[in-house]
Amino acid sequence: MTDYDVIVIGGGLLGCFAARNLTRYRLSCALLEEQSDICTGISRTNTAVIYGSQDNMPGTLKADLCKRASDGFDGLCGDLGVEFHRCGSLMLCFGDGGLKKLERCLSRGNENGVKGLRIIERDEILALEPNINPLV
Ligand SMILES: Cc1cc2nc3c(=O)[nH]c(=O)nc-3n(C[C@H](O)[C@H](O)[C@H](O)COP(=O)(O)OP(=O)(O)OC[C@H]3O[C@@H](n4cnc5c(N)ncnc54)[C@H](O)[C@@H]3O)c2cc1C
Numbered sequence: 001m002t003d004y005d006v007i008v009i010g011g012g013l014l015g016c017f018a019a020r021n022l023t024r025y026r027l028s029c030a031l032l033e034e035q036s037d038i039c040t041g042i043s044r045t046n047t048a049v050i051y052g053s054q055d056n057m058p059g060t061l062k063a064d065l066c067k068r069a070s071d072g073f074d075g076l077c078g079d080l081g082v083e084f085h086r087c088g089s090l091m092l093c094f095g096d097g098g099l100k101k102l103e104r105c106l107s108r109g110n111e112n113g114v115k116g117l118r119i120i121e122r123d124e125i126l127a128l129e130p131n132i133n134p135l136v
Helices: 013-022 061-080 095-111 122-128
Strands: 006-009 029-032
Touching (some): 013 029
């Protein structure tokens, strides 16, 4: 039997990040994963979008954490030697109702301090992403 100060149970993204952050302290830590390797479940098969917090209500913990996590990815990937490129993402909307939602995201994102957000029109969208159905 080995004694540890902290044992993190579950080696998905959250457990791995928790364990990594704990290594900054003078603690003996262990990470327990029931599968044969870490990040074999949801953490391996997600969409790989890094949320910038434009969807989150300003002033909430979630908005703050999403913003800080997104901002930290360049440094994190540099530390881990993982290639990382901010390619941006498109949120598409259709009709007047959709535009209102998009404007709300823009306003929330600006309030949350997300950089580079802007609303673009159809021609620019199709130039950026030709696979979007041009008939819509
Ligand atoms: C379809 C889909 C798309 C998504 N897309 C995105 C996205 O684009 N961007 C984004 O930020 N998030 C996305 N998410 C959410 C994100 O993937 C999850 O929030 C994240 O992976 C959860 O990580 P986790 O460590 O909490 O859980 P998990 O990855 O599920 O890790 C839990 C780990 O604990 C282990 N475990 C469980 N019980 C025990 C036990 N008793 N003992 C030891 N080990 C145990 C499991 O084997 C597993 O490895 C998406 C989710 C889904 C389903």
